Amino acid sequence: MKTEMRFVAFGGQGIVLAGVMMGEAAIADGINAVQSQSYGPESRGGAAKSEVIISDEDIDYPMVVEADCLVALSQPGYDRYVGEVKPDGTILVDRDLVEIDQPPRSGSFYHLPFAKTADKLGNRIVTNVVVLGSVCAITGAVSKEKLAAAVKSNVPGKYLELNLRAFEEGYSLGQEALKRREAEAK
Amino acid sequence: MRKPRTKPAAASKYQPVRPFTEEEFSRVRRVLGQKVLFVQGDAAVSYGALLAGCRFFAGYPITPATETSEILSQLLPRVGGVCIQMEDEIASVGAIIGASRAGAKSMTATSGPGFSLMQENIGYAAMTETPCVIVDVQRSGPSTGQPTEGAQGDIMQAKWGSHGDYELIALSPSTVQECLDLTIDAFNLSEIYSVPVILLTDGIIGHMREKVVLPEFEEVELVWRKAPTRPKDEFQPFFDDGSKIPETATFGTGYHTYITGLTHSDTGYPATDSQPEHHRLVSRLCAKIRDNRDKIIKVQKDYQDGAEENTIGIVSYGVTSRSVNSAVKLLRREGLNIDHLRIITNWPFPEKEVAELAGRAGRIVIPELNLGQVYHSVREAAAGQCDIVPMWKTGGEMHTPDEIIRVVKGNG
Numbered sequence: 001m002k003t004e005m006r007f008v009a010f011g012g013q014g015i016v017l018a019g020v021m022m023g024e025a026a027i028a029d030g031i032n033a034v035q036s037q038s039y040g041p042e043s044r045g046g047a048a049k050s051e052v053i054i055s056d057e058d059i060d061y062p063m064v065v066e067a068d069c070l071v072a073l074s075q076p077g078y079d080r081y082v083g084e085v086k087p088d089g090t091i092l093v094d095r096d097l098v099e100i101d102q103p104p105r106s107g108s109f110y111h112l113p114f115a116k117t118a119d120k121l122g123n124r125i126v127t128n129v130v131v132l133g134s135v136c137a138i139t140g141a142v143s144k145e146k147l148a149a150a151v152k153s154n155v156p157g158k159y160l161e162l163n164l165r166a167f168e169e170g171y172s173l174g175q176e177a178l179k180r181r182e183a184e185a186k
Numbered sequence: 187m188r189k190p191r192t193k194p195a196a197a198s199k200y201q202p203v204r205p206f207t208e209e210e211f212s213r214v215r216r217v218l219g220q221k222v223l224f225v226q227g228d229a230a231v232s233y234g235a236l237l238a239g240c241r242f243f244a245g246y247p248i249t250p251a252t253e254t255s256e257i258l259s260q261l262l263p264r265v266g267g268v269c270i271q272m273e274d275e276i277a278s279v280g281a282i283i284g285a286s287r288a289g290a291k292s293m294t295a296t297s298g299p300g301f302s303l304m305q306e307n308i309g310y311a312a313m314t315e316t317p318c319v320i321v322d323v324q325r326s327g328p329s330t331g332q333p334t335e336g337a338q339g340d341i342m343q344a345k346w347g348s349h350g351d352y353e354l355i356a357l358s359p360s361t362v363q364e365c366l367d368l369t370i371d372a373f374n375l376s377e378i379y380s381v382p383v384i385l386l387t388d389g390i391i392g393h394m395r396e397k398v399v400l401p402e403f404e405e406v407e408l409v410w411r412k413a414p415t416r417p418k419d420e421f422q423p424f425f426d427d428g429s430k431i432p433e434t435a436t437f438g439t440g441y442h443t444y445i446t447g448l449t450h451s452d453t454g455y456p457a458t459d460s461q462p463e464h465h466r467l468v469s470r471l472c473a474k475i476r477d478n479r480d481k482i483i484k485v486q487k488d489y490q491d492g493a494e495e496n497t498i499g500i501v502s503y504g505v506t507s508r509s510v511n512s513a514v515k516l517l518r519r520e521g522l523n524i525d526h527l528r529i530i531t532n533w534p535f536p537e538k539e540v541a542e543l544a545g546r547a548g549r550i551v552i553p554e555l556n557l558g559q560v561y562h563s564v565r566e567a568a569a570g571q572c573d574i575v576p577m578w579k580t581g582g583e584m585h586t587p588d589e590i591i592r593v594v595k596g597n598g
Contacts, residue, residue: 023224
């Protein structure tokens with residue numbers, strides 16, 4: 001089983017860290033992971049991309065060609081990469097940060113309020129952790145327990161409570177979206 | 187009134203080079219934390235250095251090598267070591283040569299533009315036979331090129347960057363785990379052969395995160411330089427005992443040690459007007475590496491049994507090996523005979539191994555992230571036994587497995 005994930009956003013939205021936490025969870029689950037990133041010279045605002053490959057086998061070529069899972073938190077990121085998703089892939093897009101004329105033809109498409117959920121918790125900075133919760137619920141690529149542990153080991157103590165709540169909220173958001181999709185499919 | 191000096195310089199807090207105790211190794215392991223980590227190649231290099239016994243780092247930050255400076259600036263002081271940010275890369279190599287001669291295993295890390303600046307002092311390290319490790323996290327050049335992108339453009343510079351006749355050792359890791367393992371190898375080789383060793387990583391592996399498993403004390407072989415065996419009054423810093431590798435005395439320990447980049451006799455003093463002395467010296471500098479090539483060179487042969495005439499060879503090194511591994515699996519599934527030779531030791535070049543492959547294969551494909559470097563060494567070693575098909579790519583992106591498959595099938 002091999003899952004190739006691509007997170008795209010503006011610099012500063014925390015997707016490199018999200019990819020790192022995803023990879024750490026996979027390693028803790030006892031499988032392999034490779035995480036890579038590209039970003040502009042700006043600390044905030046430029047285009048940012050973070051890729052994670054999770055596999056129970058050795059990972060040779062470490063880059064994502066066609067993603068099994070695309071997460072887009074920015075319009076240019078979505079526009080650039082929506083075409084590079086596998087036909088049966090999963091696409092998660094922030095409902096308020098990315099406008100969609102019509103959903104992509106292939107893949108399971110989720111338009112979810114990640115940033116809004118973070119706003120409700122009191123700080124938009126945790127959007128990336130909301131995203132991780134939803135990705136975990138929808139793809140099941142890593143265990144919830146190990147991903148929560150990766151969040152814990154990567155955020156400063158002062159914000160731990162907030163991040164763990166964000167993770168749980170994101171997880172519920174993903175679970176509900178998954179249920180709605182299953183209901184629609186019936 | 188000045189206080190009388192109570193301690194000789196040698197008794198300063200920095201101990202001369204000597205083998206680690208298990209307790210010292212465990213101390214490094216405790217500082218590094220968990221046994222299984224998910225870290226960048228630059229971090230793995232730093233951890234490998236600490237585990238190998240590196241206690242001095244001097245560098246000038248440069249993307250994509252900066253993380254190594256950052257990490258070692260935090261960790262070296264915690265294991266009794268020293269980390270200095272120098273004014274530039276020329277001074278960085280100067281500092282690690284001095285530190286090595288003062289008894290510390292030492293390292294610097296840089297990328298293309300800094301590596302260019304280091305060349306003069308790398309020659310000095312080769313001439314003075316000073317053990318040290320230079321990490322080059324390659325990025326696209328020439329000049330400042332693409333700071334955040336990876337490349338394999340410094341392979342030839344690693345060997346030929348300084349002037350004159352000398353040999354050194356250069357290693358190319360292809361995974362983050364190998365960044366750690368080969369850093370330990372680099373230190374061992376530099377200590378065994380009294381030579382600068384270049385670790386050629388790149389911006390892709392340097393910034394990529396992957397699983398790293400830290401070794402236990404019993405699992406690693408750590409080597410420490412040959413200490414003086416002769417009495418102090420008979421010791422000569424460049425005397426060849428037949429092994430071609432001189433014993434190394436730490437400065438300040440009472441042994442006569444004089445080092446210079448000038449042509450020197452066994453005493454270390456200049457002998458610049460002697461043709462035989464110069465010829466003998468540089469011949470020995472080269473021979474100590476060339477004569478030991480079988481002990482130094484590491485390759486990985488992924489060959490199929492019973493090579494037939496239609497066997498296609500692929501030679502790869504560094505991060506590019508990963509694209510090749512993916513391609514080889516797919517090509518074999520289609521029934522093609524593929525022999526893959528992965529070069530781990532770029533210098534000295536594995537000529538014998540390439541020649542053997544050239545004898546087995548109908549042609550050899552050589553993908554690299556430059557416009558033709560190892561291609562030339564492969565062609566020379568193959569000596570016309572088969573066709574050599576280069577695959578050159580620059581700009582920061584790896585060859586995709588599909589690109590390699592197309593060329594191997596002859597549809598490139």
